Amino acid sequence: MKNVTPSFEAIAPSFGSSFTYASYTEKTNNKSDIWHYHPEIELVYVNGGSGKRQIGSHLSYYTDGDLILIGSNLPHCGFTNEETGNTVETVIQMKPDFLGEDFFEIVEMKKIKNLLQHARIGIAFEKETKNRVGSQIELMQKMNPLDRLLSFLKILNDLAHSKDSIFLNADGFSMVTQMQDNDKINLVFNYVKNHYFESIALEQVADLVSMTVPSFCRFFKKITNKTFTAFVNEYRLVHACKLLAEKPISITKICFESGFNNFSHFNKLFNEYTGKNASQYRNELKNILK
Numbered sequence: 001m002k003n004v005t006p007s008f009e010a011i012a013p014s015f016g017s018s019f020t021y022a023s024y025t026e027k028t029n030n031k032s033d034i035w036h037y038h039p040e041i042e043l044v045y046v047n048g049g050s051g052k053r054q055i056g057s058h059l060s061y062y063t064d065g066d067l068i069l070i071g072s073n074l075p076h077c078g079f080t081n082e083e084t085g086n087t088v089e090t091v092i093q094m095k096p097d098f099l100g101e102d103f104f105e106i107v108e109m110k111k112i113k114n115l116l117q118h119a120r121i122g123i124a125f126e127k128e129t130k131n132r133v134g135s136q137i138e139l140m141q142k143m144n145p146l147d148r149l150l151s152f153l154k155i156l157n158d159l160a161h162s163k164d165s166i167f168l169n170a171d172g173f174s175m176v177t178q179m180q181d182n183d184k185i186n187l188v189f190n191y192v193k194n195h196y197f198e199s200i201a202l203e204q205v206a207d208l209v210s211m212t213v214p215s216f217c218r219f220f221k222k223i224t225n226k227t228f229t230a231f232v233n234e235y236r237l238v239h240a241c242k243l244l245a246e247k248p249i250s251i252t253k254i255c256f257e258s259g260f261n262n263f264s265h266f267n268k269l270f271n272e273y274t275g276k277n278a279s280q281y282r283n284e285l286k287n288i289l290k
Contacts, residue, residue, distance in 0.1 A: 017150065018098045023149075034077065037077065039071055040094055041095075042091060042093045043068070044158075045090045046084070047088040047138070049085035050063040051081070052077070055072055055075075059237075067133060068124050068168075069125075071116070072096055072120065090137050096116065111161065115156060121169040131159070139151070142254070181219075185220070188228075191205060197239075202229075232259075240270065245282070
């Protein structure tokens with residue numbers, strides 16, 4: 001088993017800047033399989049392509065690029081790899097107080113302060129904001145440090161007024177618990193990420209974190225606001241969505257490759273999760289990605 005412990009990522013600001021700005025061309029940001037966290041708030045723009053989001057206990061599949069704001073110490077995987085088909089991925093990372101402890105307390109920053117507070121549960125921005133703000137983010141690459149900072153503040157203000165944002169975890173969700181609990185939940189998340197295509201017994205996972213099955217079930221529900229079985233099924237369904245979009249293989253094969261051993265059960269869960277059957281989902285994606 002690989003990547004069984006959470007990875008703490010140490011981040012240094014870009015030279016001459018109070019925050020980090022990094023632009024990765026296709027295939028060069030290879031963190032998609034690394035479950036990691038850091039105190040910095042992170043804004044990620046993926047220009048084109050499709051892939052998985054795993055942020056906190058949230059799992060979903062994005063198409064035609066992505067724009068995500070991730071709060072401090074909120075564990076997540078990377079979003080691009082050699083299979084996502086994006087052209088550029090841009091990542092901006094800043095400490096919550098990167099402009100001083102009181103900067104976001106002034107009245108003009110009220111909306112941005114609220115945005116950064118909501119980022120603790122993860123925020124995704126849909127097509128209109130994603131396309132508009134994404135192009136502004138990419139323009140920052142060639143700016144001098146001061147212009148880049150001013151542009152970044154304008155972008156945060158734009159995101160704070162966005163009408164097409166989606167919260168990715170339940171309100172009140174927090175992965176910032178006792179360090180021992182963080183270690184346990186990250187161990188479980190990594191195990192699911194590496195074994196979702198196999199049968200996963202509750203006893204097996206509870207033993208992994210040295211807990212009884214009833215204690216583990218209560219612990220997992222308290223931390224993530226969902227049952228362990230629901231989490232595993234969501235991970236499998238997200239993988240199925242990815243295969244439906246990217247692989248010209250039968251839906252029956254996708255069902256079993258995603259870890260389900262019963263086709264009718266897969267169909268039922270897929271319909272509940274997406275609001276449509278797998279064939280409809282695949283056909284709609286084809287129209288979107290034309």
